[in-house]
Amino acid sequence: MPISYLRAAGTSLVLDARGTGVPVIVHWGADLGDLSAAMLTTLADASVPAIAPSSIDVPLRLTLLPTLAQGWSGRPGISGFRPGLGSPAIDLSLVGVRAGERPAGRAALPGTQTLTLLLADAAAQISVRTDLELSVQGVLRLRHTVTNTSTAAGDAAFELGSLDVILPIPGRAGELLDFTGLWTHERRPQRSILGHGVWSRESRHGRPGHDDSFLMVAGTPGFGFRSGEVWCTHLAWSGDKRAWAENSPLGFSVLGSGELLASGELGVAAGESYSTPWTVAAYSEAGLDGLSARLHPWIRSWSTIKTPRPVVMNTWEAVYFKHDLPTLARLADAGARAGVERFVLDDGWFTNRRDDRRALGDWFVDPVTWPHGLHPLIEHVHAVGLDFGLWVEPEMVSLDSEVARAHPEWVLGGVSESAAGEKAALTWRFQRVLDLGHPKAFAWVLARLTALLTEYPIAYLKWDHNRDLLAGSAHRQTAALYRLIDAVRAAHPGVEIESCASGGARIDLGILERVDRVWTSDTNDPLERQQIQRYTGVLMPPEYLGGHLGAATAHTTGRTSELSFRLATALFGSAGIEWDLTSASAEELGQIAEWITHYKRLRLLLHSGVVVRADPSDPALELHGVVSPDQNTALFAQVALTAPRSALPERMRFPGLAPERRYRVSPLLLGGAPRAIQDAPPAWNAAGGGSNAASPTVDEAAIGSVGGSVTLTGAVLALVGLTAPLLAPEQAALFAVDAVD
Ligand code: DGJ
Numbered sequence: 108m109p110i111s112y113l114r115a116a117g118t119s120l121v122l123d124a125r126g127t128g129v130p131v132i133v134h135w136g137a138d139l140g141d142l143s144a145a146m147l148t149t150l151a152d153a154s155v156p157a158i159a160p161s162s163i164d165v166p167l168r169l170t171l172l173p174t175l176a177q178g179w180s181g182r183p184g185i186s187g188f189r190p191g192l193g194s195p196a197i198d199l200s201l202v203g204v205r206a207g208e209r210p211a212g213r214a215a216l217p218g219t220q221t222l223t224l225l226l227a228d229a230a231a232q233i234s235v236r237t238d239l240e241l242s243v244q245g246v247l248r249l250r251h252t253v254t255n256t257s258t259a260a261g262d263a264a265f266e267l268g269s270l271d272v273i274l275p276i277p278g279r280a281g282e283l284l285d286f287t288g289l290w291t292h293e294r295r296p297q298r299s300i301l302g303h304g305v306w307s308r309e310s311r312h313g314r315p316g317h318d319d320s321f322l323m324v325a326g327t328p329g330f331g332f333r334s335g336e337v338w339c340t341h342l343a344w345s346g347d348k349r350a351w352a353e354n355s356p357l358g359f360s361v362l363g364s365g366e367l368l369a370s371g372e373l374g375v376a377a378g379e380s381y382s383t384p385w386t387v388a389a390y391s392e393a394g395l396d397g398l399s400a401r402l403h404p405w406i407r408s409w410s411t412i413k414t415p416r417p418v419v420m421n422t423w424e425a426v427y428f429k430h431d432l433p434t435l436a437r438l439a440d441a442g443a444r445a446g447v448e449r450f451v452l453d454d455g456w457f458t459n460r461r462d463d464r465r466a467l468g469d470w471f472v473d474p475v476t477w478p479h480g481l482h483p484l485i486e487h488v489h490a491v492g493l494d495f496g497l498w499v500e501p502e503m504v505s506l507d508s509e510v511a512r513a514h515p516e517w518v519l520g521g522v523s524e525s526a527a528g529e530k531a532a533l534t535w536r537f538q539r540v541l542d543l544g545h546p547k548a549f550a551w552v553l554a555r556l557t558a559l560l561t562e563y564p565i566a567y568l569k570w571d572h573n574r575d576l577l578a579g580s581a582h583r584q585t586a587a588l589y590r591l592i593d594a595v596r597a598a599h600p601g602v603e604i605e606s607c608a609s610g611g612a613r614i615d616l617g618i619l620e621r622v623d624r625v626w627t628s629d630t631n632d633p634l635e636r637q638q639i640q641r642y643t644g645v646l647m648p649p650e651y652l653g654g655h656l657g658a659a660t661a662h663t664t665g666r667t668s669e670l671s672f673r674l675a676t677a678l679f680g681s682a683g684i685e686w687d688l689t690s691a692s693a694e695e696l697g698q699i700a701e702w703i704t705h706y707k708r709l710r711l712l713l714h715s716g717v718v719v720r721a722d723p724s725d726p727a728l729e730l731h732g733v734v735s736p737d738q739n740t741a742l743f744a745q746v747a748l749t750a751p752r753s754a755l756p757e758r759m760r761f762p763g764l765a766p767e768r769r770y771r772v773s774p775l776l777l778g779g780a781p782r783a784i785q786d787a788p789p790a791w792n793a794a795g796g797g798s799n800a801a802s803p804t805v806d807e808a809a810i811g812s813v814g815g816s817v818t819l820t821g822a823v824l825a826l827v828g829l830t831a832p833l834l835a836p837e838q839a840a841l842f843a844v845d846a847v848d
Contacts, residue, residue, distance in 0.1 A: 110147045111206065113220045114138055116245035116401060118390050122222065123151040127200045129170035129177065130224055132275050135247065136338065136390050156358070169275050169359045171237060172199055172226065172251070181355045182305060182363060185235065185253065186268035187375075194268075195231035202227050202234075210240050211250075212385070213620050214343070214409045218243040232257040233265055233375075244405040246389050249274075252382040255375040264374030271365030272386035276338045276352075278360055280325035283352050284395075286642060287318045291630035291663045293611040294321060294642040301325065301360065307351035309367055313540075313576025313584060314345060314613045321614070322646055323350040323362055324395070331722040332395045333762055339398055340364045341646060343616035344384035346585030362388070369579035387616055395645050396762070399718050403648040406616075407715070412623040413603070415710045416650050417448035417494070418703055419683030421569070424631065424655075424662050426687065428455040428462055430476050436487045441688035443491035445696060446703035449683075450488045451496035451569055451605075456481065458509070464537040467503045468510035470555040481563055489564070496567030496605075497559065501552045502588060503573065504541040506534070510551070517541055517548035520578050535574035543587035544580060553594050560599045568595075569626070572608040585617075592621045605653060614643060624653050624681050631657025631685055632664045633676035634837055637746055640680060641720065641731065649733065650714035654680035656699065658687070668837055670695060671778035674702045675744055675839035678777070679713060679733070682706050698778045705777060709742055716741070719763035727751045727836075732844075734763040738821070741844040742775070747834035758828035761844065764821030769848045772829065773816035775841040783840075785833040791817040792832070818847055 109125040110133075119138045124130040133154045142150065155166045163178035170177055172184035176198035188194040203225035210219040224237040236252045249272045255265040281301050285308055288295045299306060308320030315321070324330075326337035340362045342348045347367040354360045364386045375381050391397025420442035426434060430452075439450050458473045460466040472480050485495045504511050504518055515522035519540040520532040532539065543549050559565065570592070576584060592604065603623040606613055610629035619625070625647065628639045640652055654677040660667045677683070682703075688696065706713075716733035723730060728751055732743030745759050764770055774792055787793065792815040817829065824844075832840055 110144070110151050111204070111222055112142060112147055113222070113241040115220065115241050115243050117392070118241070118245035118247070118401070120241060120247065121147060121150060122239070123154070124201060124204050124224065125151070128168065129172050129199050129226060130201060130204075131168045131170050135274060135388075136277070136336070137392055159357070162357070167357060169361065171224070171273070172235065173273060174198065180357070181353050181359070181361070182271070182273070182351065183269070184273050185251070185270050188266050188268065190263045190266065192263070195228070197228055197231050197233070199226040199228045199235060201225070211238055214248070214385070214616070215240060216242065216408050227256070232262075242405050242408070244408065245401045246387060246405040248385045248387055250383045250385045252380050253375060254380040255377050257377045259377070262377045264376045266371060267368060267373045267375055267381060268370075269365060269368065270381070270383050271363050272340070272383065273361050273363045274338070274340065274386075274388055276325050276360045276362055278358075279327050280336065280338055280360060281354075282326055282328045282330060284322075284324040284326070285350070286321040290317050290609055290612075291628055292635060292639070293317050293319075293628050294639050296642055301352050301354045303354050303356050305351050305353045307349060309349040311347050311367065311581075312612070313347060313578065313581040314572060314608050315348070315615050316575070317610070317612045319612070319614070320350045321643075323352060323364065324398070325352055325360070325362060330394055332720040333722050334394045336390075336392050337394060337398060338362060338388070338390050340386050340388045341616060342366070342384050343387055343620070344585065345588065345613050345615050345617045346581040348384070366582065368582065372579055372582055384617060396719055399645055402646055403718060406619065406648055409620075410648075412650065414650065414714055415707070416624070416681040416714060418446060418706060419449045419451055419496070419653070419655070419681070420447040420493070420688075421451045421453055421655060421683055421685045423453035424657055424685045428460065430455045432483055435484055437689050438687065439488050439491055439493060441691075441696070442684065443493055445684070445688065445700045446707070447684060448493055449496055449567060450493045451498065451567060452481070452484070453498040453569065454500075454571070456497070465505045465507035467500055467505040467538050468508040468541060470499065470552070470559065485563055494566040495564065496569060497563070497565050498569040498571060499556065500571040500573060501556060501591065502541055502543060502584070503538050505538050511539070514548065517545050517551075519576065519580070519584070533577055535577070538574055540574065540576055540578065540584070542584070543591060544583040549587060549591065553591060556595050557598045560595070560602055565602060567603045567605065569605045569607055570622070572613055589617070589621065596621070611639065611643065614647065616646075619647070619651065623651075625651050627652045627654060627680070630661060630663040631655050631673075632661035632666050633668050633672045634666060634748065635664065636676050637729065637748065640676070641729070644718055648714070649680050649718060652680035653683060655683045655685035656702075657685050669778070669782065670698060671776070671781050672837055672839050674698070674778040675781075675841050678702070678706060678709070678841075679731070679744065702777045705775070712740055712742060717763055721760050721762055723757060725752050725756060728756055728831075730759050730761070732761065732763070738763075738765040738768065739846045743842045743844060744839050745831055745834065745842070746839045747836055749836045751833075754833075756831050756833070759831045760826070760828035761824040764824055764844065765846070766820065766822035766825065768821050768846050769818055770821055770824060770844050771816050771818045771847050772824065773843050773845075775843045777841060781832070781838040781840045782835040783832045783838070784835050788832055789830040791815055791829060
């Protein structure tokens with residue numbers, strides 16, 4: 108099968124594996140339709156370039172693993188050296204192609220088309236296996252496995268410098284989108300023009316970091332959520348990594364990604380292998396929403412999370428370290444009355460943990476605060492109808508802890524004996540990292556976690572990670588982390604896990620295969636959250652994205668927001684509460700209970716539907732929503748981030764509905780009406796309705812809709828839209844959309 112043609116869901120890939128050279132991706136992008144073998148050969152032949160002046164004397168091909176030996180002077184696909192022998196000019200040859208092997212790993216399903224390429228370089232004494240998969244949703248996954256094929260006893264390891272997945276993109280994909288961020292401000296989008304050279308994003312945090320590039324997207328200039336051709340990559344890995352786009356003056360553009368290895372970090376011994384993390388890639392001819400439309404169903408196809416996602420009450424911003432049974436029991440009572448389903452006891456429950464300066468690693472219930480263990484609290488939580496979750500930070504250790512005092516050798520980077528002049532390794536949030544690569548440290552923390560899960564009926568672990576590693580062993584630590592989570596889950600298959608890293612510093616598809624929720628950000632400020640959720644949600648389905656209703660004045664920003672804005676924001680994810688509800692007014696408690704009732708009614712839609720985002724021309728305004736897969740029903744939010752630039756803003760256009768069907772659009776009020784600056788609302792949703800308003804049905808009455816509604820076709824709603832209420836800054840209006848035909 109010298110030329111392979113993979114097609115799925117509007118994406119196709121043509122791979123030219125003729126001859127013994129490293130195969131070439133001739134096309135990755137829009138579906139090319141039915142192509143005969145002869146046509147594929149013609150396509151592959153027609154893709155061989157001319158020979159440029161001042162260049163190698165044969166046509167330059169961009170292969171799947173480009174190297175200097177092929178004439179490629181851009182970033183190589185593989186590099187390394189053998190001590191004493193130097194860096195070989197790696198020159199791989201194709202020795203085999205296999206199609207139709209079983210897809211590999213967890214994130215793979217039947218229906219996936221697979222190709223396996225076998226490459227070897229006898230002189231460098233390495234072989235490479237490349238696994239390439241195209242899922243039924245059109246999601247492409249690739250990874251390489253390098254093996255040191257040297258057999259002579261005592262041969263040095265092959266010291267891997269880099270092994271990356273490099274994918275071609277067309278020259279017209281000249282605009283880039285990737286992400287940066289800070290604590291409580293994750294996933295800030297940044298755009299750039301891809302000129303000649305490399306735009307590279309690197310993480311050396313030992314976790315992706317708050318500034319994680321997250322997705323590297325290249326597209327036709329001006330691409331948006333609903334328009335433009337776009338290609339993206341994401342590395343499914345929770346440690347150090349890099350992602351880049353390169354536009355070579357030679358005439359090629361690529362997206363590349365791989366694990367970022369410290370020098371000498373990864374020696375592949377004779378007969379041993381190293382597999383890269385998977386690069387997950389997608390193409391869309393309909394903007395970023397088109398990427399989500401492939402990535403979300405693919406993730407859902409292998410996701411094992413249980414639905415419906417319960418309403419969580421997390422204690423962190425309610426009580427911080429102030430733990431006592433009466434306070435926490437009252438909090439659970441208030442949550443239960445509002446309809447909460449899960450109570451998560453955050454940081455502060457274990458021996459001597461009174462603040463963030465001590466005790467990490469001493470994973471025993473504090474005997475002073477909890478003389479009878481956590482049993483009384485859990486029994487109370489169960490009695491009021493909630494299940495129980497517990498915060499842990501298994502990869503960390505405080506120097507002021509029993510475990511660090513007993514086992515300083517388990518602390519990554521070591522513990523100085525405080526001899527004069529000796530430089531102590533840096534602490535971060537006053538803590539250090541437990542070296543999970545140390546077998547005894549690993550065994551100990553696994554034993555503590557499983558002991559807690561055995562002693563207590565814990566449904567859920569919030570698994571935190573609050574510092575960068577700042578050590579050159581991110582690969583070993585990340586691999587051990589995955590083993591640790593896998594071992595915990597194997598021992599306690601029922602337990603759910605939320606991944607948290609000071610909020611959203613570890614949100615990637617490597618961790619997602621192992622967890623049920625991610626803590627999207629430490630900020631509960633709805634204004635920040637609108638952006639963070641919007642962009643995290645390009646890759647991650649909303650059911651994974653933890654979002655909490657916080658106090659009116661956000662603890663992380665000091666900004667005060669109205670309840671309706673906080674509720675409308677936390678609704679579009681895995682919803683919860685992180686606020687001392689015992690301080691809320693009776694009116695607020697009633698509105699929160701009503702919100703939870705709606706969340707429970709809407710979560711099937713929100714957690715299985717198609718995420719859509721309009722592209723309003725005014726950056727002050729956003730419109731996003733979720734449409735059910737059968738296009739029967741949808742929920743939208745119009746959001747005013749700041750003051751609009753026109754007194755009468757442009758119409759709200761509702762994407763994603765079936766063009767020919769008729770839909771009723773009705774406002775949904777949660778937490779009161781959003782504040783609007785208008786002398787009168789748009790005619791169509793004035794109380795009593797405009798001329799086209801449908802009378803409220805029993806259902807609508809039940810969900811509390813007020814004001815008018817309007818019935819129009821999906822095409823009209825998408826192409827013309829509706830005049831918008833004039834929302835004041837930091838407000839959101841919700842609209843329920845239901846097919847009436
Ligand atoms: C950081 C997390 O992101 C917070 O939600 C909270 O769990 C604290 N750690 C606890 O220390």
